[in-house]
Amino acid sequence: MNYVPAIGMEIHAELKTKTKMFCSSKNDPDETRPNVNICPVCMGHPGTLPVINKEAVRQVLRVGLAVGGAIADYSEFDRKNYFYPDIPKGYQLSQYRYPLVIGGMLSGVALTRIHLEEDTARSTHDGAGDESLIDFNRAGVPLMELVSEPVIQSAKEAADFARELQLVLRTLGASEANMEKGEMRVETNISLASPKANSAAFTRLLTGSDADQNLPWAPLTLGTKVEVKNLNSFRSVERAIEYEIQRQTHALKAGESIVQETRGWDEAKGVTFSQRSKESSHDYRYFPDPDLPTLRISQIEEFKNLRESLPKLPWQKRERLTALCIKAEDVEMYVADETLGAYFDQVSAALGGDAALAALASNYISSDLAGMRKTDAQIAFPDPAHFAELIRMAARGELSSRGAKDLLAKITAHDADPHALAESAGLLQESGKRALGALADTVIAAHPELVAEFKGGKESVLQRLIGEGIKASGGRANPEVLARLLRERI
Ligand SMILES: [Zn+2]
Numbered sequence: 001m002n003y004v005p006a007i008g009m010e011i012h013a014e015l016k017t018k019t020k021m022f023c024s025s026k027n028d029p030d031e032t033r034p035n036v037n038i039c040p041v042c043m044g045h046p047g048t049l050p051v052i053n054k055e056a057v058r059q060v061l062r063v064g065l066a067v068g069g070a071i072a073d074y075s076e077f078d079r080k081n082y083f084y085p086d087i088p089k090g091y092q093l094s095q096y097r098y099p100l101v102i103g104g105m106l107s108g109v110a111l112t113r114i115h116l117e118e119d120t121a122r123s124t125h126d127g128a129g130d131e132s133l134i135d136f137n138r139a140g141v142p143l144m145e146l147v148s149e150p151v152i153q154s155a156k157e158a159a160d161f162a163r164e165l166q167l168v169l170r171t172l173g174a175s176e177a178n179m180e181k182g183e184m185r186v187e188t189n190i191s192l193a194s195p196k197a198n199s200a201a202f203t204r205l206l207t208g209s210d211a212d213q214n215l216p217w218a219p220l221t222l223g224t225k226v227e228v229k230n231l232n233s234f235r236s237v238e239r240a241i242e243y244e245i246q247r248q249t250h251a252l253k254a255g256e257s258i259v260q261e262t263r264g265w266d267e268a269k270g271v272t273f274s275q276r277s278k279e280s281s282h283d284y285r286y287f288p289d290p291d292l293p294t295l296r297i298s299q300i301e302e303f304k305n306l307r308e309s310l311p312k313l314p315w316q317k318r319e320r321l322t323a324l325c326i327k328a329e330d331v332e333m334y335v336a337d338e339t340l341g342a343y344f345d346q347v348s349a350a351l352g353g354d355a356a357l358a359a360l361a362s363n364y365i366s367s368d369l370a371g372m373r374k375t376d377a378q379i380a381f382p383d384p385a386h387f388a389e390l391i392r393m394a395a396r397g398e399l400s401s402r403g404a405k406d407l408l409a410k411i412t413a414h415d416a417d418p419h420a421l422a423e424s425a426g427l428l429q430e431s432g433k434r435a436l437g438a439l440a441d442t443v444i445a446a447h448p449e450l451v452a453e454f455k456g457g458k459e460s461v462l463q464r465l466i467g468e469g470i471k472a473s474g475g476r477a478n479p480e481v482l483a484r485l486l487r488e489r490i
Pocket of ligand 1: 020023038140
């Protein structure tokens with residue numbers, strides 16, 4: 001019997017505020033000069049007094065509302081005591097007993113809590129010689145931490161969860177959440193539930209008809225958990241979890257026990273490696289910070305009506321777009337890419353909400369237009385009315401699919417009426433019965449041997465006749481109309 005993975009996520013995100021969490025130093029993740037956005041508060045000088053950044057609290061509360069969590073009425077900040085050069089005061093201000101948000105659900109995964117803390121300084125150990133360098137620009141930047149229950153069962157599901165959180169943070173404007181810039185940092189904890197310790201639950205799991213849907217998580221006794229850090233991309237989240245499931249499975253099957261520890265991820269080697277054995281929360285000696293006021297959320301003016309301030313969330317956008325019958329990949333593209341999504345909506349509106357035309361438009365937007373923008377990030381999208389007209393022309397057969405692509409490139413370069421552009425560029429497809437009828441007659445007269453073969457039952461010959469017709473028309477004949485006319489005449 002196999003082990004069942006129980007995966008939990010811990011995700012930190014740097015919040016997009018003007019100033020830091022407890023002082024008025026600038027919060028600028030793009031600052032490249034070290035130690036310029038600092039002051040005695042975020043440098044941890046003795047005797048300084050921190051002040052809570054309400055905007056950071058507001059952003060966490062909005063994330064909490066977006067994921068359906070319960071907003072705490074009472075909250076406070078605690079000192080998490082430890083010694084490290086990147087935290088000169090000797091403690092990090094965080095939230096322990098009273099997080100801002102409790103519970104919630106994201107991507108089908110139950111959330112434990114969301115709290116707020118301050119980021120630490122950035123230390124670099126790879127300078128010349130033996131020295132370590134510390135940059136305090138990041139010290140005191142507001143950091144949101146979201147923790148999930150260990151209910152994720154696969155590496156893919158874990159990566160999807162992280163992707164969805166990134167979308168939510170960006171949609172809310174709470175964080176840029178770029179993983180490669182460290183604005184979103186993913187840690188994951190992985191344990192394997194053994195069949196022996198969970199025989200009753202496993203039996204139900206394996207005999208249930210919908211075993212995947214109704215895993216009996218609550219009664220599962222979880223194994224020893226291992227935390228994995230340094231995951232800088234969604235791909236590494238997925239790879240690291242897959243590796244860790246394999247590693248723990250092999251160890252358990254060999255009769256070894258799992259060590260509770262923190263492991264790092266080596267992207268190049270594709271392995272996790274032991275970093276340190278895990279401190280228990282006890283070691284941090286958490287206690288409420290005496291310098292900061294406690295928070296009564298419901299009584300703070302800035303936190304009222306936050307629910308009404310929420311924009312359309314990714315799953316709401318997804319639901320609306322999915323109902324339009326466009327491709328699933330296109331839906332994801334528009335949910336993730338606001339510019340492209342808004343443009344699709346404008347074109348779709350210009351098409352009067354016609355579902356078939358909108359689906360056709362979506363193909364050109366998601367492949368051609370998105371492709372052009374990849375080559376030239378500054379590209380200006382054409383007037384939605386012009387784009388919509390191009391789609392109507394393509395749907396009416398006035399443009400071949402090649403012609404539509406060429407015309408799209410033209411109206412993107414010089415935004416103008418697509419009819420006039422198509423005409424002057426010779427892109428219009430000939431669909432007129434009279435002109436194509438004459439063309440069909442010419443083709444039939446010029447290729448009696450092919451006509452005879454077709455009459456003899458060789459269907460495929462029709463394609464060659466169509467090809468001859470298109471060649472004769474300079475590529476402008478509508479192949480479908482021509483095919484119909486050829487059949488009628490032969
Ligand atoms: Zn400061």
